[in-house]
Amino acid sequence: MPIATVNPATGETVKTFEPLDEQGVRERIAKAESAFRAYRTTDFASRAALLTSAADLLDKERDEIARTVTTEMGKTLAAARAEAAKCAKAMRWYAANAERLLADEHPAPADVEDSGAHRAYVRYRPLGVVLAVMPWNFPLWQVIRFAAPALMAGNTGLLKHASNVPQTALYLGELFHRAGFPEGCFQTLLVGSGAIEGILRDPRVAAATLTGSEGAGRAVASVAGDEVKKTVLELGGSDPFVVMPSAAAELDHAVHTAVTARVQNNGQSCIAAKRFIVHEDIHDEFAERFSRAMSALVVGDPTSDSTDIGPLSTEQGRADLEELVADALSQGARALCGARRPKALPPGWYYEPTVLTGITERMRIHHEEAFGPVATLYKVPDLDSAIRLANDTPFGLSSNVWTRDEDEQRRFVRDLEAGAVYFNGMTASHPAMPFGGVKRSGYGRELSGHGIREFCNVTTVWYGR
Numbered sequence: 001m002p003i004a005t006v007n008p009a010t011g012e013t014v015k016t017f018e019p020l021d022e023q024g025v026r027e028r029i030a031k032a033e034s035a036f037r038a039y040r041t042t043d044f045a046s047r048a049a050l051l052t053s054a055a056d057l058l059d060k061e062r063d064e065i066a067r068t069v070t071t072e073m074g075k076t077l078a079a080a081r082a083e084a085a086k087c088a089k090a091m092r093w094y095a096a097n098a099e100r101l102l103a104d105e106h107p108a109p110a111d112v113e114d115s116g117a118h119r120a121y122v123r124y125r126p127l128g129v130v131l132a133v134m135p136w137n138f139p140l141w142q143v144i145r146f147a148a149p150a151l152m153a154g155n156t157g158l159l160k161h162a163s164n165v166p167q168t169a170l171y172l173g174e175l176f177h178r179a180g181f182p183e184g185c186f187q188t189l190l191v192g193s194g195a196i197e198g199i200l201r202d203p204r205v206a207a208a209t210l211t212g213s214e215g216a217g218r219a220v221a222s223v224a225g226d227e228v229k230k231t232v233l234e235l236g237g238s239d240p241f242v243v244m245p246s247a248a249a250e251l252d253h254a255v256h257t258a259v260t261a262r263v264q265n266n267g268q269s270c271i272a273a274k275r276f277i278v279h280e281d282i283h284d285e286f287a288e289r290f291s292r293a294m295s296a297l298v299v300g301d302p303t304s305d306s307t308d309i310g311p312l313s314t315e316q317g318r319a320d321l322e323e324l325v326a327d328a329l330s331q332g333a334r335a336l337c338g339a340r341r342p343k344a345l346p347p348g349w350y351y352e353p354t355v356l357t358g359i360t361e362r363m364r365i366h367h368e369e370a371f372g373p374v375a376t377l378y379k380v381p382d383l384d385s386a387i388r389l390a391n392d393t394p395f396g397l398s399s400n401v402w403t404r405d406e407d408e409q410r411r412f413v414r415d416l417e418a419g420a421v422y423f424n425g426m427t428a429s430h431p432a433m434p435f436g437g438v439k440r441s442g443y444g445r446e447l448s449g450h451g452i453r454e455f456c457n458v459t460t461v462w463y464g465r
Helices: 022-039 044-060 062-073 077-101 109-114 141-152 166-178 193-201 214-227 245-267 280-295 315-330 383-390 406-415 448-453
Strands: 004-007 012-016 117-126 129-133 156-160 186-188 205-211 230-234 239-243 273-279 334-337 354-357 374-380 400-402 456-464
Touching: 004 062, 004 166, 022 129, 022 156, 022 186, 022 193, 044 062, 044 077, 044 141, 044 166, 062 077, 062 166, 077 141, 077 448, 109 117, 129 141, 129 193, 141 156, 141 166, 141 448, 156 166, 156 193, 166 186, 193 205, 193 214, 205 214, 214 230, 239 245, 239 383, 245 273, 245 280, 245 374, 245 400, 273 280, 273 383, 280 334, 280 354, 280 374, 315 334, 315 354, 315 374, 374 383, 383 406, 400 406, 448 456
Parallel strands: 129 156, 129 205, 156 186, 205 230, 239 273, 239 400, 273 374, 354 374
Antiparallel strands: 004 012, 117 456, 334 354
């Protein structure tokens, strides 16, 4: 894929960029390593002041960068503004909380004495230069939720962003520089995916984090494993949205949330609910309301305030989604709405909100992630069937469950194979909550104290008597 801004609402190539050559990459790595040697010794107050300055800049420039994001990957302008605001909030959260999250830990006095020490504690120290390989779907948020904790921990960062959001990537690199961070602390590398292995194998790069496809995660993890370097991977998701009879009294709220959970970011979100598993007692009513609400969504120009769903980010992305839907329909699935390109829109990579029912295990969409506004709807007879179907996926990122029954809630918490369980609401990332998955959704955690410690050297300090 060329490094270029291609407007998905029109298909127009807006701007192209020449990738960095090997010498340019080596120079950036050298700057990052040199910056780390000095930056690692700064105190939390100094880092917090710099990160807060970056948050202030982002707030000031929110409308401008939101338009860039919308032009590059197609999310609605309202969603892009909200994403920028969320990033500024997360930066301020880490600025305020990093020192507490990374404070020295002191074992119980009896354990210190039993170890033979006069004094002992645990200290969190930065690892060094961290390579971040980031996706296009949340081009600001995915980067900031790595950069904010990594920089507050004393690391330096190299960003290899998706090739279809180069202007956003360059903005982020300059944002930290303009905020006052020392040169080399955070840099954007405009390179293709073929350059990642060489960067990761460079001995000056200490670790890597990747958010993206399962294939990309496997590639980075295999190189990192060969080099014995730490990685954090956040990969795909096919999150269940389970609705049980005890939620019948709030079905309208559940349906409204289900629609938002499925079509957020034009349906292109790893944590979007994708598989809707509904108890047979309320299935038909849910299906009717859900498909009606999905059909009512406005698809169109992402810069218009009246638009609910903009285009998919790439032409290939839409083609992949169409293949999944066509495969399901050819094997007996039924579309309650959508399942086609809109007819009345200008050129662009649009796709109608879709609800498919009659899904079986033979269909690809039962096992593969649908990255776009396509929901699959299932009917189940009981709690055990709901849990079994929810877990019948290679992914395990998050999950959404609607039930007011406390016994059912305990069962879902115990038995769902996912990195999170959200009751009577929808999955959302927040800086105070750990984020990540199990199975093929990856490993490690972002955000919260867990996220900031991922790229720290957990150091035992022991003093003899």
